[in-house]
Amino acid sequence: MEKILEVNDLHVSFQTYGGEVKAVRGVSFDLHKGETLAIVGESGCGKSVTANSIMKLIPSPPGKIANGSIYFKGRDLTRLSEKAIRDIRGVDISMIFQDPMTALNPTLTIGNQLTEGIKQHQNITSKEAKTKAIDMLNLVGIPNPEERMKQYPHQFSGGMRQRIVIAMALICEPELLIADEPTTALDVTIQAQILQLFNKIQQETGVSIILITHDLGVVAKIADRIAVMYAGKVIEVGTRKEIFYTPQHPYTQGLLNSVPRLDKRKEKLVPIDGTPPDLFAPPQGCPFTARCPKAMEVCGKVYPIHSELSNTHEVDCWLQDERAKQHIAT
Amino acid sequence: MVKYITKRLVLMILTIFIIASLTFFLMHAIPGSPFNEERGTNETVQANLEEHYHLDEPLLVQYFIYMKSVVTFDFGPSIKQPTETVNDLLGRGFPISAELGIISIVVAVISGIILGVFAALRHNGIIDYMAMAFAVLGISIPNFVLATLLIQKFAVDWDVLPAATWSSPMHMILPTIALATGPMAIIARLTRSSMIETLTQDYIKTAHAKGLKPWKIVIKHALKNALMPVVTIMGTLLAGVLTGTFVIEKIFAIPGMGKYFVESINQRDYPVIMGTTVFYSAFLIGMLFLVDIAYGLLDPRIKLHKEGGE
Ligand SMILES: Nc1ncnc2c1ncn2[C@@H]1O[C@H](COP(=O)(O)OP(=O)(O)O)[C@@H](O)[C@H]1O
Numbered sequence: 001m002e003k004i005l006e007v008n009d010l011h012v013s014f015q016t017y018g019g020e021v022k023a024v025r026g027v028s029f030d031l032h033k034g035e036t037l038a039i040v041g042e043s044g045c046g047k048s049v050t051a052n053s054i055m056k057l058i059p060s061p062p063g064k065i066a067n068g069s070i071y072f073k074g075r076d077l078t079r080l081s082e083k084a085i086r087d088i089r090g091v092d093i094s095m096i097f098q099d100p101m102t103a104l105n106p107t108l109t110i111g112n113q114l115t116e117g118i119k120q121h122q123n124i125t126s127k128e129a130k131t132k133a134i135d136m137l138n139l140v141g142i143p144n145p146e147e148r149m150k151q152y153p154h155q156f157s158g159g160m161r162q163r164i165v166i167a168m169a170l171i172c173e174p175e176l177l178i179a180d181e182p183t184t185a186l187d188v189t190i191q192a193q194i195l196q197l198f199n200k201i202q203q204e205t206g207v208s209i210i211l212i213t214h215d216l217g218v219v220a221k222i223a224d225r226i227a228v229m230y231a232g233k234v235i236e237v238g239t240r241k242e243i244f245y246t247p248q249h250p251y252t253q254g255l256l257n258s259v260p261r262l263d264k265r266k267e268k269l270v271p272i273d274g275t276p277p278d279l280f281a282p283p284q285g286c287p288f289t290a291r292c293p294k295a296m297e298v299c300g301k302v303y304p305i306h307s308e309l310s311n312t313h314e315v316d317c318w319l320q321d322e323r324a325k326q327h328i329a330t
Numbered sequence: 331m332v333k334y335i336t337k338r339l340v341l342m343i344l345t346i347f348i349i350a351s352l353t354f355f356l357m358h359a360i361p362g363s364p365f366n367e368e369r370g371t372n373e374t375v376q377a378n379l380e381e382h383y384h385l386d387e388p389l390l391v392q393y394f395i396y397m398k399s400v401v402t403f404d405f406g407p408s409i410k411q412p413t414e415t416v417n418d419l420l421g422r423g424f425p426i427s428a429e430l431g432i433i434s435i436v437v438a439v440i441s442g443i444i445l446g447v448f449a450a451l452r453h454n455g456i457i458d459y460m461a462m463a464f465a466v467l468g469i470s471i472p473n474f475v476l477a478t479l480l481i482q483k484f485a486v487d488w489d490v491l492p493a494a495t496w497s498s499p500m501h502m503i504l505p506t507i508a509l510a511t512g513p514m515a516i517i518a519r520l521t522r523s524s525m526i527e528t529l530t531q532d533y534i535k536t537a538h539a540k541g542l543k544p545w546k547i548v549i550k551h552a553l554k555n556a557l558m559p560v561v562t563i564m565g566t567l568l569a570g571v572l573t574g575t576f577v578i579e580k581i582f583a584i585p586g587m588g589k590y591f592v593e594s595i596n597q598r599d600y601p602v603i604m605g606t607t608v609f610y611s612a613f614l615i616g617m618l619f620l621v622d623i624a625y626g627l628l629d630p631r632i633k634l635h636k637e638g639g640e
């Protein structure tokens with residue numbers, strides 16, 4: 001399968017009054033055509049910063065991509081000019097944000113907001129843009145699209161607004177859709193509908209999706225692969241099956257234990273104790289040491305080894321070291 | 331919409347009625363009458379004059395006579411300048427005052443918004459600091475002080491602009507600056523803070539994610555939302571400019587309505603006091619109404635009428 005996105009050793013930091021926040025500290029992952037990659041992790045671990053970096057939407061100052069590269073179809077996005085990246089935004093890569101209640105401009109009609117992107121990027125008449133917008137509203141399941149185009153955001157419910165935001169993101173037929181917690185602000189029943197919509201869109205358009213969430217439960221149905229982030233790093237990545245059935249990192253295991261699961265009905269949910277480390281001064285060793293039930297002496301001192309357990313399954317943890325394995329075995 | 335406007339109109343008329351009544355009784359509570367300063371008029375003449383203007387009638391009767399003049403908007407002749415009716419004075423003074431007021435408010439709104447937007451876009455930069463230092467000065471210096479300063483510098487010391495009257499565009503520059511600076515500074519500060527806040531909104535990020543050009547995002551997505559608070563204070567600013575015209579007209583010897591208003595109070599010229607007050611309040615109330623309508627048109631979430639919705 002063709003790789004459309006390749007993130008290598010991405011470092012992003014923010015200059016604040018309190019010092020430098022190292023929000024993303026060497027993140028690498030790639031994405032194939034038509035694939036859904038989920039990025040999962042607790043709030044504050046750097047998921048949004050990673051996503052915004054791809055679109056070059058990091059506010060600067062205070063933010064800065066300090067190191068690394070982001071290749072999209074062979075071009076390094078971190079090196080593109082402001083103008084060049086504008087021609088990619090909304091056209092090749094689209095993004096959806098968490099809160100549909102605030103993501104739409106309250107003073108402009110839905111139709112206006114749906115068509116303004118395509119009008120800027122493509123040589124298209126107003127009428128063609130309108131037809132296209134109506135098609136998109138149909139695709140995402142908004143009834144009476146023609147009439148709804150004339151309405152304002154406050155005339156729609158949260159779930160409807162998120163559908164409109166999705167339609168808006170898809171109107172220029174992008175190859176990559178980044179959705180940052182697209183269901184977090186919605187009711188559980190609406191969440192399920194929106195996730196189904198992502199599935200449907202992917203089947204119909206073949207778009208690749210990066211789905212960001214703090215809730216592993218959300219990705220169980222639609223992710224092909226899952227990257228688990230902790231304190232600005234990807235600490236484990238694998239196929240959905242590998243992550244759900246043979247998780248290797250104690251943090252991934254902890255996350256799974258804190259998610260309600262249908263297949264292990266009566267088991268108790270165990271939240272992970274403690275809080276993530278301070279990103280002003282991240283620990284030099286494994287960032288999970290303070291909360292890890294299996295932590296060893298080496299963990300706090302040296303960053304763990306990187307192991308490739310299969311073509312798709314990778315993990316950063318000292319438990320993968322031969323010496324640790326032998327020690328546990330004896 | 332029709333229902334809303336009708337309701338507002340009824341309220342407006344009620345407000346004007348209350349203002350007119352209050353003015354009437356306050357006016358008569360001030361000691362003195364139009365005639366008792368004039369030495370030389372003898373008692374019989376004074377009595378005749380008072381009878382002519384119904385000033386000898388009981389207060390309540392006078393009140394009804396005045397209220398009738400309010401309803402018909404015919405206040406009769408001025409007591410002090412009997413050759414002219416109150417409506418003549420208003421007709422002569424109002425266009426000049428309106429010119430001063432409108433030019434000042436337009437200058438204040440346009441320059442205030444531009445200043446505020448640039449300050450917000452260069453948030454915490456040198457332009458921002460300079461613009462805001464200027465705004466603080468503009469807000470804290472009263473317009474009559476500024477007017478005197480401007481006359482001293484531009485008219486007396488440097489002799490580049492005329493000091494008084496309202497006879498040519500050159501004559502309009504100093505009074506306009508004196509009257510517009512305060513409201514401009516207030517608008518600039520409000521636009522700046524509201525613009526800075528608007529630029530952090532999610533829908534601005536959405537607009538960036540669509541790949542729109544930055545200027546288009548500022549004008550189409552940010553400005554309209556950022557100007558909402560500015561529209562809400564327009565009523566207060568209009569009232570400020572209106573009272574400002576009294577002072578500025580006095581300082582620059584501009585023959586506007588303010589001149590007649592101030593003079594009429596000093597001379598207890600009852601019909602002129604009533605006429606100008608009712609006219610001013612009707613004008614201001616009408617403006618506030620227009621501001622509300624404008625606000626409703628700008629923000630679709632504010633419904634002036636009950637239709638549409640989910
Ligand atoms: N504009 C900013 N200024 C300073 N720090 C920021 C900024 N944006 C994000 N951060 C920091 O970066 C870290 C990661 O944030 P984020 O990527 O939003 O987390 P999440 O995984 O919840 O999406 C957080 O510690 C946050 O404090």
Ligand code: SF4
Binds near residue numbers: 287290293295317
């Ligand atoms: S490296 Fe050590 S502390 Fe970190 S997750 Fe593995 S065992 Fe736990």
Ligand SMILES: [Mg+2]
Binds near residue numbers: 044049180181
């Ligand atoms: Mg986030």
